[in-house]
Amino acid sequence: MTGSYCIVCGQVLHFPGSLNRDEVDGGEARCLLCQRVDPPFERAVAYGSYEGGLRDLIHLLKFQQVRPAANVLGRVLAGTIASMEKVMPVGTIVVVPVPLHRNKKAQRGFNQAEMIARGAVKQLSRPKRFDLLTGVLVRRRETGSQIGLTSHQRRENLRGAFAVSDPTRMLNRDILLIDDVFTTGTTASECARVLLRAGAARVWVATVARTLKIADVRISALPEDLSEQDSEDRLGVAAQG
Numbered sequence: 001m002t003g004s005y006c007i008v009c010g011q012v013l014h015f016p017g018s019l020n021r022d023e024v025d026g027g028e029a030r031c032l033l034c035q036r037v038d039p040p041f042e043r044a045v046a047y048g049s050y051e052g053g054l055r056d057l058i059h060l061l062k063f064q065q066v067r068p069a070a071n072v073l074g075r076v077l078a079g080t081i082a083s084m085e086k087v088m089p090v091g092t093i094v095v096v097p098v099p100l101h102r103n104k105k106a107q108r109g110f111n112q113a114e115m116i117a118r119g120a121v122k123q124l125s126r127p128k129r130f131d132l133l134t135g136v137l138v139r140r141r142e143t144g145s146q147i148g149l150t151s152h153q154r155r156e157n158l159r160g161a162f163a164v165s166d167p168t169r170m171l172n173r174d175i176l177l178i179d180d181v182f183t184t185g186t187t188a189s190e191c192a193r194v195l196l197r198a199g200a201a202r203v204w205v206a207t208v209a210r211t212l213k214i215a216d217v218r219i220s221a222l223p224e225d226l227s228e229q230d231s232e233d234r235l236g237v238a239a240q241g
């Protein structure tokens, strides 16, 4: 995605007046939420907005089981990952798809995040730089839809849903978490926390699409469009570690 966005979580920022992003914090502008509390991941990037053709392609894969769509989505995601690569540590990056519960995976026939990750890793040319690892981050509980829940409810809904089956595989590793869509960041944050707790060094996030809501970059006053609930949610998480 191009334009003005939070350097950490990828949230679209509204720069007041004639400012452009390079004039704010040297192009490293953060949304208000990321100014207040660091998310558990280093950065979250997405290829594009969850709308139009991109949304259609994701739906083809997920709901109509059109598997070749995963290669297309993987290819575009590879470009996005490549653009983030320069700020990632040297050495091997472990690529971890957000897992589905086994019942859901059986029902769909595949995990779309895993297929997209596979497609992306194939495109990323440097051998050994990106190492796909599946089956270690697991979803041990089925979770209902996150749609319509408050941020607190979303976090409660996912609490304990993910686990690392073999922490030795994550110890001191740099992880790139992959998913199809980044909506509120609750899933990515929860996975990142579980990975860090298992000993991972750092977690990065790349998704094909993200839903966009406009946040204000101004620091001085709380804008109306920053949800207090979101902020409390992340502060609560930070307090609990």
Ligand SMILES: [Zn+2]
Pocket (backbone or CB within 6 Å): 006, 007, 008, 009, 010, 011, 030, 031, 032, 033, 034, 035
């Ligand atoms: Zn942010």
